[in-house]
Amino acid sequence: MAHQWGMAIDLDRCNGCEACVVACHAENNISTVGEEQAALSRAKHWIRVERYYEGEFPDVRVKFTPVLCQQCDAAPCEPVCPTFASYHTSEGLNGQVYNRCIGTRYCANACPYVVRYFNFYNPIWEKPLQLQLNPDVSVREEGVMEKCTFCVQRIKAREIQAAAEKRELRDGEIQPACVQSCPTRAMVFGDLGDPESEVSRLARSSRATKLLGELGTRPKVNYLPRDSWHDSENA
């Protein structure tokens, strides 16, 4: 059976450090837009850590939720793209084909998670910052939509490697950049189609929820909300 890639994020571990955000920038050639463009809400953080305050001083609580493309199985961004630039792959990913994108931005409007980012200008890397660019990932030009791909370049590289070595992929062998860097090990990536995988086990937890699941998008990221001291159960 084809792999069905998914993730589990344990919000009881996540402390909002944003290592995932920077790791993603570095891995996926995301350009910095600069102060002026950031002020126009055009910064491209494929994964972001949403921060919500609750309550008033002194009873204040803070919630952190890393939000990235949920690779929805019923993705609202897919039917609306007129050129099939947004499409569903056989491994359950929402693929974004930069070459087909003509920039109608309908997908970005349709996405309830606001995880799609648009290149309002051609990306700029002031020399020699461009030497850091990852050769395994395209650089997107102006007018093209981009978003988290679950580091599909890493998935493909490992699949090719495993095929060359005539073996199955091991659970945990593929780690997107965010998962790899997370200091609290809050993020787990794996094959939701394999019931024995760590991500499947976490998805079956009674704590597991989906972000905006009620919209019927069937997202593949399972969130395990923050626990409390007395009510904790075996994760």
Next chain:
Amino acid sequence: MERRDFLKISAVAGATAALEGCGNPDHQLIRFVPEEDLIPGIATWKPSICTLCPAGCGLLVRVMAGEAEVVRNGQLGLLKMGLAKKLEGNPAHPINQGKLCPRGQAGLQVTYHPDRIKGPLVRTGRRGSGQFREVGWDEATKQLVQKLSELKASKQEGGLAFVTAPLRGQRKTIIDTFVASFKGLTSIEFAFFDDSVIRAANAASFGHALPPTVDIGTSNYVISFGADFLGTWNSPVAQSLGFGHMRKGRPGQRGKFVQFEQRISQTGASADEWIPVEPGAEGMLALSLAHVIIAENKQLATAAGHAGSLIEGWSLGLPDYAPEKVAAQVGVKPETIARIAREAAAQDPAVALIGDAAVAHTNGLFNALAVNALSALLGSVGKPGGILFASGSSAKPPAASLQSWASEVSSGATAVDVLLLYNANPVFAAPAEWGVQRALEKVPFIASFGSFIDETSALADLILPDHSPLESWLEDTPVSGSAKTVVSVAPPAMNPLHNTRAMADVLLDAAHQLGGDFAKTLPWKTYEEAIQASFAALYKEKGSKTAKDADEFWKKAQEQGGWWSTEPSQVAAVISAGTAVKNSAPQFSGDSSQYPYHFLPFASQLLYDGSLAHLPWMQEVPDPLSTAMWGTWVEINPRTAEKLMIQQGDLVEVVSPNGKLRAPALVSPGIAPDVIAMPVGQGHQNFTRYATGRGANPISILAPANVEGTGSLAWAATRVKLSRVGRGKLILFGGSLSESSPELKHR
């Protein structure tokens, strides 16, 4: 967009200029012969060490072939070379075990920064004018050696000063030896966020002049007094690993985490209970918790051992610290104090730690000693789940204080002929009142080894640019983060892009040229040799199960990224008798009627202490709590803002008895009404295109107060007043403070 690649088949200088096409100047560049044998598209992973904060995490660097525009022998051309593409944590390294914090990930941008100094520079214009001319290394080193030999000949004591960041390992040895030979002080170490108060407290309480290694992962109850241990304090990645494990790594067990501070930090945001405490009252609170534990017979007072005996009244059970007696001063309800104490005492292991602002008050040392005593009482010192001490590093000799040095030099009490700078920016990061800039003006010759022009290196007469860390030999002995003995080492992950030289190599070269007793004290020709020598000594001391001789040991260590013991090991404590300290209340600069608010600078998760403000990723990634990008802010409680008629984004003026600054206001519920907080890191006046002229620097208005009993700056001891002066500019990534819409309140 431009398909330059298929143009790059020609390789002859000048002839390529004849090629028509997009007019891209690239194909007019010559190609240098590659120095490395690389297969394009295939990555190699090389170990390295992160140097962006004191934790010393181990890295793996993904190196791939690429083409860089470089200058060789004065000629610009293209060179195919191995380029660092991505940094990951080294899974084998005991400190970070394969994980990496956001700052560590950004280390790549140091190497490839557009404003890196590309070669030695000699000042031409007035000092500070920014006018330099490029020179070769021969000339630059000659100038340095000349000044030093003049100094040596004059036999003046203290004529050489070396201001650096806190350093470890052979780099420190080389620098200290160098300075000592000029009969100077030891090198002067300076960093805004340093751990000297904690070290002093740990030395007194536990006999280890080291920051603690907190085994959070095995703990069941963690009380943190102000320490941002998941973000910026001490060894954040190691502590985060532990935190994740404490929370959900042990099926059926989940530790509780309580944070006491004035402003919700990124760490405090993850607390099970976040409890505000009055500034400077952390020690009193810790002792109140201890009182409850002793009074309710959960532990005997003597269980705290020597650490407890350092607190006056400890053996009597701290009668003055009963919760009802201290509740008002501490700002925490007596029931809460009692409950937390009971909970902590009932959990085993339970641990308490302290850091950041709590040890940056005038009574910071007292606070630290009190928390140490509490930890000792809870019984977890030296045990899993509690406080351990790294075994690789021995106690540091006391470093000279920049504050006293600057004051002596600017007053003329001390004459300094040569000042060397490395990894420190005190003109930015030290309070203006210390007069560092004035002191520098008195020094006739200043040389900087830094890679960037910043506020301090802009005043240099000679610049000898160091390699970036990824281009350097690196070694480190972390002082926290693992109970194992860890000695990291890494060869350069890539060849230098620019005409730079390793600082230690330049110093060793100068020592070699100066001759004299340097032949004995600094016998190595290169830094690499020096590190290898230290590893030979390590092999002799520790032996090895897998390497048969020192050479193999050295080779294996380089491949792995260092050497570490297989088991945790403890270093013997050196306890000296100390006198019991009594409670001291914190002192604040500025009269509370004139300056009603406590000013709380804090380390920025991305900019740290400002030393990373030049990295574009660090400017653009939103601050975790404020979500601010490319700017700074002043954090104000909503009630305070309302009282002062300040709205979100208004420009406010913050005035202390020592200075004033302006920044936009950020209204946040997560801060006490009488506290104003501001991140450290922006406000650079000269630090590359990305950081210059951006925001304001809270350090500039701090009072030069000291932590009693140490020479450290009490940076949380300043009081301020503030007022609205206009409209400011806040660039926030987050469009809402809370999940529920404010409009919904209509219903």
Next chain:
Amino acid sequence: MTAKTPEQITNDLLRPLSGISARYVFWAALLAGIAVAALCAFLYQVYSGLGVSGLRSPVFWGFYITNFVFWIGLSHAGTLISAILRLANATWRRPVTRCAEVITVFALSIGATFPIIHLGRPWLAFFLFPYPSERGLWPNIRSPLLWDFFAINTYLISSVTFLLLPMVPDFALVRDRAAGWKKKIYSALALGWTGTPKQWHRLETAMHIMAIAVIPVAVSVHSIVSWDFAMAPVPMWHSTIFAPYFVAGAIFSGIAALILAMALLRKLLHLEEYLLPIHFENLGKLLLVMSLLWFYFVFAERLTTWYGNEPSEMAVFWVTQHGSYAPLFWAMVSCNFLIPFPLLAIKKLRTITGTAIASFTVVIGMWLERFLIIVPSLSHKYLPYRWGTYRPTWVEITITAGTFCTMVLLYMIFSKIVPVISVWELKAGRHEEPHALRLARQPDQVEAD
């Protein structure tokens, strides 16, 4: 008013085609200047990137799509009115039909440029066209944007046909009076029309078929445009009311545009004796009905939303009603209902001036309505952390202004080429029975026209 002879009618209605006044040249130059500025702004945007607009995350559609929906909506003036009135045989329609059909064609053409203008990579707009490509892909038929592509093209072709068909006899009229190069052009346009009964019969049949066919096309076009929004899970977009709401709104704005155009033409081309108060009276009544219908749709939708109290929808609801978009919202309600209602409902106020003022406010109000459908919803989606704002830049404002100027300019040019009132239809209306029938009955007693 004295009855006019057919000759007088022809003269009056063809007079505007000859001669260009200085005032005409001045206004044409001014409008053309702004239109050229808009074109330059667009080219600047293509060169630099969409960043020169005010679009951003999460408001990825702004002025351009507002204009798109607005102009497509406005285009429902002609064809629908003209077709419906023809089928209902409302005799007062005769001077109105061509004005209306022209609005449709021009508004549609302008509206159809906006999907290109708002693209991130407009040079690849041809990807929307179904052709066997080397990518091995046809466009995605599930995308409402593709439905837009087909619907608008169909509507454009139908409207052009619907406009050109009844123009043929008038082209013949001009041809017969013209000389030189003008005669050549109008001969070509007249398609050899000689006015035989057979030709008349064919023309009437063709127009009858088109009138019936164009109505479902027009209804489907704006339903499809509404589904650009309704098919996306965005708070207050995903509503079943959108299709009828948009069609009603389109007709509403179309009638208003028609009244405005007629009022202006009446003044500038001295057509006081052809565009009579009764026309404005009747169109005014239609506008009133549409205003009430518009109000009904808005009220029904907002009542349902408010009663349902779904949090994400309420965020958008309140931000338009009480929050940052409230000024625009209430301006829209005033322009679309509060001001027009008394002007159109009270007979004494339902004059040419009254209906013209009401129409003017309706055009503004309907533009605001498109804006308020798009932007507040996009700026307040499900995750509050990503709520945002939108502010247009000079590029979007210039292009918007340019399209309005282009519309007027095109109309001005049209009025110099073709009589804005269909000459033969007007005359046909003055006969007791349809001209064609008379011809059919007495072919040898045809009157020279």
